[in-house]
Amino acid sequence: MNGLLLRWLTTAVAIWLTSLMFSGIRVSGLVAILLASLALAVLNTLVRPLLLLVTLPLTIVTLGLFVFVVNAVMLKLAASIVPGFAVVGFWTALFGAIALSVLNMLLSALLRDRSRPEYVYIEHRRV
8 A cells, every 4th residue: 555655646746847847737736736646547547558459550550659649648638637737738748748757767766665675586496
């Protein structure tokens, strides 16, 4: 549960930083940022896999670059759901989604618990 809360707050900080970077991404306050983070999490869990499946041929043809467009659609969709969160224009959504992804990745890497091993290798020998 702590991991989900940390990921939610990390995404909220990334949304706030992205709104500072792009004038076309506007948030009205802390509640809007938290709701936008929650909306993005739900949309990325439920809608994004279906959208990626439908657009798979186009993603293959563009060598994966169309995933950025899918991320922009998710950002615009979250903005249409959450009051106080607005994304103006497609290009702002596209570059904002890229920046949001990079910021989220960097923040997650900074906050990762380094005391716990991520992978456990078990060696198996035949006797």
